[in-house]
Amino acid sequence: MSAIRSTHFPWPRLLLCLAVSSASASVLADTVWLKNGDRLSGTIRVFDGGKLVLQTSYGGNIAIDWKQVATLESDQDLLVKQDNVSGERAKALVPAEPGKVTLANDGAPKTVELASIEQIMKPKPLIEDFxxxxxxxxxxxxxxxxxxxxxxxxxxxxxxxxxxxxxxxxxxxxxxxxxxxxxxxxxxxxxxxxxxxxxxxxxxxxxxxxxxxxxxxxxxxxxxxxxxxxxxxxxxxxxxxxxxxxxxxxxxxxxxxxxxxxxxxxxxxxxxxxxxxxxxxxxxxxxxxxxxxxxxxxxxxxxxxxxxxxxxxxxxxxxxxxxxxxxxxxxxxxxxxxxxxxx
Structure with missing residues (x-):
């Protein structure tokens, strides 16, 4: 009987490893949907001056015209500024209807117009928009x-x-x-x-x-x-x-x-x-x-x-x-x- 039990395959452990690997892979990639229907994956570096810079493994840093972006998604911790002074720290960006994006944080999610966003950047440890x-x-x-x-x-x-x-x-x-x-x-x-x-x-x-x-x-x-x-x-x-x-x-x-x-x-x-x-x-x-x-x-x-x-x-x-x-x-x-x- 002990020999039979020793041949059992550890399915629960395998499923746990696959789940962790899948979750880790999804964290590594941000997604940008364009108004023409295209979808780009990579890592959002910064948005400033009307250009969203997406770091990709297939094309290096790609500068995307902000006016061509329909919505976007990211699991990064990002600072989103709707003016030159103040900003809102979002734990994730969730895709919304075309022309908008949802900021997910500890409070209630907030959906904003893409046209209202001035900058997106990684927050700094002490001065976030530094x-x-x-x-x-x-x-x-x-x-x-x-x-x-x-x-x-x-x-x-x-x-x-x-x-x-x-x-x-x-x-x-x-x-x-x-x-x-x-x-x-x-x-x-x-x-x-x-x-x-x-x-x-x-x-x-x-x-x-x-x-x-x-x-x-x-x-x-x-x-x-x-x-x-x-x-x-x-x-x-x-x-x-x-x-x-x-x-x-x-x-x-x-x-x-x-x-x-x-x-x-x-x-x-x-x-x-x-x-x-x-x-x-x-x-x-x-x-x-x-x-x-x-x-x-x-x-x-x-x-x-x-x-x-x-x-x-x-x-x-x-x-x-x-x-x-x-x-x-x-x-x-x-x-x-x-x-x-x-x-």
Whole structure:
């Protein structure tokens, strides 16, 4: 009898394992129904700027026009914002009739219009709608020939946003030697605080400092404020313009000093291509003094990043720094190829 009992197959245990596996598989996939009847499965990354980004195993990150979405489903814990400030944390998204979705949480389920949703994102541990992104680019070049050249460059750019506030921080260090003689040695830091007035318009305050140990203009200090406009800012890139009134202070290598007011236009642009493997970027400012201290100034960079992994990239860029017509002119052009990390 004991031998017969030992041959019994453990059906209850098998059924339990299949149920757990089936439940786990369903958790891993979100579903998006389109108005044309198509259905896409993957993981919802973010919805912002009119684009829903769905991460898939078959096509990478897919950006879906929000106007084409009929409804959607997700078992993720998501923050759904119907304005720029407040949001509702949903433990799941449940499909509803076309043009709507149901937010499931601890209370009564709530069905909302898709057109009323401004953002969908993973909530952060402390500040739920906090987003932080940035890049650190490193460039090192050693050349041994008739002229030995050592070139170092570090470029940091990061941006954090919470509600109607956005913080922008940039820092850069450049140093170059030719035959042990320094031809470039400078560093700069810049901080800007944006307060959004609505979805597109914002007001910016900015502080900047640059120290140069080689050029005629040894120190530059900038403080400015003015309005800006955000054309777009989503998973596929961003573009903004700001017009500022700046107070600028120059200190020359001779010890002389100048200060003046200037009108400045700043831009910040980046765009992802080829499934977010290539990034085209450009940022900088062009300014015109209100007094006769200088004719104009330009500080700009443009380049490409190629993502080797989710966090590592190769980059190539060109930089231009001009101050024309002042007591000590500056005209620098730099090209660099390097390695970077991003988040």
């Amino acid at each position: 987003t932080w992104k940035g890049n650190i680019d490193l460039g090192i070049d050693y050349k041994r020939a008739d002229k030995d050249t050592d070139d170092y460059e570090v470029d940091i750019k990061t941006q954090a946003r919470h509600g109607l506030w956005r913080h922008n921080v940039e820092a850069e260090y450049n140093r170059e030697k030719q035959n042990q003689e320094e031809t470039t040695n400078n560093w700069s830091a810049d901080y800007a605080l944006d307060r959004f007035l609505d979805e597109k318009w914002f007001w910016q305050g900015r502080l900047g400092y640059k120290r140069d140990y080689i050029e005629d203009i040894a120190r530059q200090r900038t403080i400015g404020t003015g309005p800006g406009y955000q054309f777009w800012d989503d998973e596929l890139g961003a573009f903004s313009l700001a017009g500022l009134v700046n107070r600028r202070d120059f200190e020359y290598a001779t010890g002389e000093k100048d200060n003046f007011y200037a009108l400045t236009v700043r831009w910040d642009y980046n765009r992802y291509l080829l499934g977010k493997t290539v990034e085209l970027f450009s940022n900088g400012e062009v300014g015109k003094p209100l007094e006769g201290v200088a004719d104009y100034s330009l500080d700009a960079e443009a380049g490409l990043r190629y993502k080797v992994t989710d966090w590592a990239s190769l980059n190539i860029k060109a930089e231009k720094d001009i101050v024309s017509g002042s007591g000590g002119d500056t005209d620098e052009t730099r090209y660099s190829l390097g390695f970077g990390v991003g988040w």
